[in-house]
Amino acid sequence: MDLRFCLLPALLALLLSPPAEAGKTLDAVKARKELFCGVSTGLAGFSASDSRGNWQGLDVDICKAIAAAVVGDPSRVRWTPVNAQQRFASLQSGEIDLLSRNTTWTLTRDASLGLHFTGVVFYDGQGFMVAKKSKITAARQLANAEVCVQSGTTTEKNLSDYSRAQNLKLKPVVFESFEASLKAFFSGRCRAYTTDATSLATILQREVKNPGDYAILPELISKEPLGPVVRRGDDEWFAIVKWVVNALIEAEELGITQANVDAQKASGDPAVLRLLGVAEDLGKSLQLDRDWAYRAIKAVGNYGEIYERNLGSASPVKLARGANRLWSKGGLIYAPPLR
Amino acid sequence: MVERRRYWRAFAYQALAIAAIVAALAYLAHNTAQNLQSRGIPSGFDFLLQAAGFDIGDSLVSFSAGEPYWQALLAGLANTLRVAGPAIVLTTLLGTALGLGRLSSNALLAGLCGAYVEVFRNIPLLLQLLAWYFVLTDLLPPFDEAWRLGGAATLSKSGLSLFGASLTPEFLAVLFGLVCYSAAYMAEIVRAGFGAVPRSQTEAAAALGMAGRDIQLQVVLPQALRLIMPAAANQFLSLTKNSSLAIAVGYPDLVSVANTALNQTGRALECVSLIMGVYLALSLATAIAMRVIERRLAWP
Amino acid sequence: MAIGATTTLRARLFGSPGNASLSLLIVALLLWGLTHGLDWAVLSAQFRPDAEACRALDHAGACWGVIAEKHSQILFGRYPQQEMWRPALATALLLALLGQSFLRPRAGLVWAWAVVAAVVLLLLGGGAFGLAAVGAERWGGLPLTLLLSLAGIAGALPLGVLLALGRRSALPAISVPCGAYIELVRGVPLVSLLFLASFLLPLFLPQGLTMGVLGRVLIGLILFAAAYLAEVVRGGLQAVPEAQRLQAAALGLGYWQTQRWVILPQALRLALPALMNSFISTIKETSVVTVVSLYELTGALTLALAGDPDWRPFFLEGYLFIAAIYWLICFALSRLSLRFEHRRARP
Structure with a gap:
């Protein structure tokens, strides 16, 4: 018995190291105060990390917004780079809470992979x-x-x-x-x-x-409508991801930006006051607190700002917004009413 | 009395073992069924009859996207065999040459062959495949400036074309990688096989007045072959299994096509068991073929 | 003695006209190959991390600058740049103990391994003693390769021993399933088991229990290696004389006592060289996990170079660099195990 089963403790430690929870995703995220977010292995503009491990991109900002809304801190995200084939398995296995990785919404994926697309954050082809x-x-x-x-x-x-x-x-x-x-x-x-x-x-x-x-x-x-994906069978979490994204779009419609979000709390517009949790508590029905949307906007700005920063005029790519303009400006980006 | 107790104990152990295995399998099956159901993942092999919807770039049998999944998988299997077959032949040739080279009386040749073996078997096959692929795609000239050998052959980034037949760089990378790697092992098998024939056999044959060539062909070779054959069969099997690494260099073998099917349909359980089933069948077929050949070669 | 050796060598090189011409031919080929190789790898090579100079060479000489520029990403993957000393130290520890274990395998090393395993996990993972926490998803490169091989073998050995004992059992209800498992796994490629671990394990686990990709891949590696180790151990078991078992039975030892104290220690000792070979194979096999997106040494190289247009043309140099690392480790370990075997063969 020279080679006794020596590495067993190490092995167990490795196997048990990433504790995540399927089922009640919201409770798990709140308990660990960290969002597990699946991103690409490196696609500039959507999700890419610099040499110091800082992640940037449109998909990354979606995760940050959700972390800000749920945990209260946009930096509380664990980034898991997944390749195209592994992404759905990672989500199913509970390794990640949310897949935000330039993923196309199709019928087969939505209906037969055990997951749900929460909406579209980017229209591509x-x-x-x-x-x-x-x-x-x-x-x-x-x-x-x-x-x-x-x-x-x-x-x-x-x-x-x-x-x-x-x-x-x-x-x-x-x-x-x-x-x-x-x-x-x-x-x-x-x-x-x-x-x-x-x-x-x-x-x-x-x-x-x-x-x-x-x-x-x-x-x-x-047509390549890209959007975040969550596990099937967790309606609360599905709703949270869907509505945080909608809040970012609504913020652009209402002219709320990262810079003016504090000032907007004193706005006279009831829609603004509702979104920012001043007049009404929309967070309650999502099982969040009333500042959820305020924190998301404060963390990453509204949808337009996210776009410009990562893909638009403020980015090296300088892509015109095209189909990704707001519906009111001739584009496809539209949020159902937040009320 | 002791006999009976032993009998009952054996019975109890076996019953326990069967119960444990059945329970474990049932547990896994239960979890799987529950997971599939709660996440709304459909299962079953019915997808095999649906149109695949994707093309296979390099295929031995003709396949187009309108044909069903089972034909796509069949095309993948044909591609696996298409690369494994020539690889087995070339491995045998190169491996035998290297193995005999190691036994050569010329120290330089023996040393060179030994160095080859030590270099190639201590580097992961995947890395060798990737390196071959890089050499074949990055360092060769583009199609328009292909290297020509008379009118018969051209070599470029688009592959090798010989008398109108064309081989893609993916195919060539897998072939070269498999041959170079497996030949190192084959060389050791051949060396061990010939090395194990006792010198007394050669001496005895020489004493009987046999010529050198006859001694090698009729005395040494048959004995060596009996040792080499089973080991070589194992090596061929592992070569065929290793051809699954083709996925890393974009060659559409069975695993690569099944992987695409898995990603398109989400039928992970079905696709992974198909891969495993096919390889098991290949293993079984090889084992049976080897047994038949061994019986033919049986020493009287 | 020296004269004898020289004359033998001379006979082996120039003994006959055919032999002599073969030798000359090989020498000529070697000279040609070595001069060209030397020219490419050293004389015309660019050693500074200067992408423009490398490009100007147009592959007429090696661009080792790519290693100078990217070595930390190749060796340690996505690990945070300012913490690189941690995976470096972990790798050094693992390699040192690995060498020691192959050179002089003995029971006391178990404790050394336990300590080193704990230290390595602490170094990589951090989160204590003032080390910043680094998630497992950022581990990569050489330490991950070593960790996967070691944990794979450590996990596969107990399973392999049980399977080997089971296969040799006289009870068909035990020997048949064990044999079936061994043959099934040995009949399929590693990639298929990695797919199983990656895609199917999430389905097999009960709801609510989840596992990261590292854990899942490790399970795939263990399931795979166990089948091969089982056959190695079975070889050892078969080599233990039957008399040993009978004597143990005569002493009144039960089955498990006999196996634990009499048969297995001998069998494992007999199988040790073959076990060492299995370990070397496992090191090479870990390169395949890059297919399921774990960035061990091979994957880390791709990650480091594929996304950088300056250095993408110099993959060949990168491949040669990591091939040299794999080769050094595998060759050194195989030599050490040979030495051990020879030493033991002497009475």
């Missing part, structure tokens, strides 16, 4: 990126081309649909991780790379030495 020297300027010129894609995403199926509809005979080269698919494209293995168009734009901005060497083709081949 799938596009193609090519090297400029290939002289391809439109997707229909891609006939018989190899296209690099990442496994576990909606892009694989969209690509096949488009290929069949346009009779292009595209050949997908499928990789298990984002990093591997990107690496293969930049090594010149594929004529085109396909993923959500906004991701392509941030990739062009952040991951390419000379952005002028590559071009994003004008065609969008799919």
